[in-house]
Amino acid sequence: MTFNRRKFIAVGTAAAATLSAPAVLADGHGKPRVVVIGGGSGGATAARYIAKDSKGAITVTLVEPSRSYFTCYFSNLYIGGFTDLEDISHTYGTLAAKYGINVVHDWAVDVDRDSKTVSLAGGAVLPYDKLILSPGIDFVEDAVPGWSVAAQNKMPHAYKAGSQSELLKAQIMAMPEGGRFAMVAPPNPYRCPPGPYERISMVAHVLKQMNPTAKILVADPKPKFSKQALFEEGWQRHYGGMVERIGPDFGGENVSVDTEAMTIDIDGMVENVDVCNVIPAQKAGRIADMAGVTEGNWAPVNAADMSSKADPDVHVLGDAAAQGDMPKSGFAANSQAKVCAMAVRGALTDSKVFPAKFTNTCWSLIAEDDGVKVGATYEATEEKIAKVDGFISQTGEDAATRKATFEESVGWYAGITTDMFD
Known part of the structure; x- marks a missing residue:
């Protein structure tokens, strides 16, 4: 779609x-x-x-x-x-x-x-x-040993949209049958907390259609991440067996890459990959x-x-x-x-x-018509912008609710870009 x-x-x-x-x-x-x-x-x-x-x-x-x-x-x-x-x-x-x-x-x-x-x-x-x-x-220099901005065309970050997004998509489309996509996820804090995991969902969506025996490996330095239960439920439902995440308990915070050899080293275990999406600190x-x-x-x-x-x-x-x-x-x-x-x-x-009053909502797409969201309202205090209350999509929601959430995100995109540029 x-x-x-x-x-x-x-x-x-x-x-x-x-x-x-x-x-x-x-x-x-x-x-x-x-x-x-x-x-x-x-x-x-x-x-x-x-x-x-x-x-x-x-x-x-x-x-x-x-x-x-x-x-x-x-x-x-x-x-x-x-x-x-x-x-x-x-x-x-x-x-x-x-x-x-x-x-x-x-x-x-x-x-x-x-x-x-x-x-x-x-x-x-x-x-x-x-x-x-x-x-x-x-990006923080040397955040991922072996990676630098100079090597971003071999292992794209695609966390500044445009040409990097085009490059990463082209690499995914060119993966060999049964190939392997790897992501090095960033440590907190970083731009768009659910972003890396929505990306995993979108990569899985593409591979399921064109390369269903391919695998996805995520090396993650964080013990938990935004909307984790929702993403993990969605990965199991839509892409069962395709996505493997290695968190810090299993070496996800001790990662280096070799951009020439196209390998990722996770706590001493070297993995050959076909595409590597490095999102640094x-x-x-x-x-x-x-x-x-x-x-x-x-x-x-x-x-x-x-x-x-x-x-x-x-x-x-x-x-x-x-x-x-x-x-x-x-x-x-x-x-x-x-x-x-x-x-x-x-x-x-x-x-x-x-x-001053502040609001935020972050939508994510897990699969076609399977949208989820998280958000909150905030107020200004002398110390900081402080959260007042929040909401999040629930696991087990019906298809109509998830479709409506995705459609809501499309409307939001139209609204915010109008608010910025028109």
Whole structure:
């Protein structure tokens, strides 16, 4: 079952805008300036809401190197054959044309918090009154011995969607009959807690159709994982005997790989594999570290407005933020962005700011029409974003409930991408 683009969302046809650096720097109206780095679920949402709700009172510049943004959420469905790559690709033309956002396709290479400026790879320097960082993730060097970003084409991570997703899918499709797919799962915390296990489900879905004697091996450093009972029930129901997971009790936290030999070593046991999906330990996108707002791998923030604990004029959203109880997800980043946008607009225009509230839901597809979800609501405390209550799908649910859950996720995808880009 493949969902074409029209079934997902009617995406605007405006072309992506790229402004030259000198034009971005000019502002003769004395308006307050907001620079947003990162055009994903956090950054694009924050830029859109600040520009829209301030009605032109704030100059908003969005810095994003990619002209097309591929959502990590639903990229597993592309691997599973339930959607096309173009369905998860989005551009920035509407943000520029409709909301007057200066969209700059360049790399941010430095932040000077003293002078309140952002330097771009192309040479431009952007001044700001408020800076919003939403850079997503980077990978921890040497997290998996034998693997590096330089070797990602041999053992793809596919945890930044787009070309890596295409590559991993092509490798899966080229597996020999009865071959072996391996995943090295990441340690906590990481982007999208159910994501690796939805990916296993989608790989199993493909292999069941085209290569039913193939096997899947998961080396996992965690004793447990998000929606574990739901995934394990689903794997047994749909893909019985295909998936084997090795947790830390059996060596799953002592793993190395050989990208040339295509082997994975699990606590001294060397396994030959045909495809190896390595998802390393993660950290905040590099610009957060360059801005000096990280502690360890992540950037601590104040829950009420997502401002950095190192600098009240810098805000950090989404995967990069150390904020408390919320998972690192696209839904969470979008929710945090709305709180941040309201707080930034209030600070710069003296408009009303309401108390921060946050929500999150993560959907996963296990097999065709077999969707599950987990979610919660949160509130801002002085210490962190704190969970208030939550919900999760139950094992043993009927087919109609699971189908409705999947259809709900398709509607959510259309809604969140509209909220970000339209």
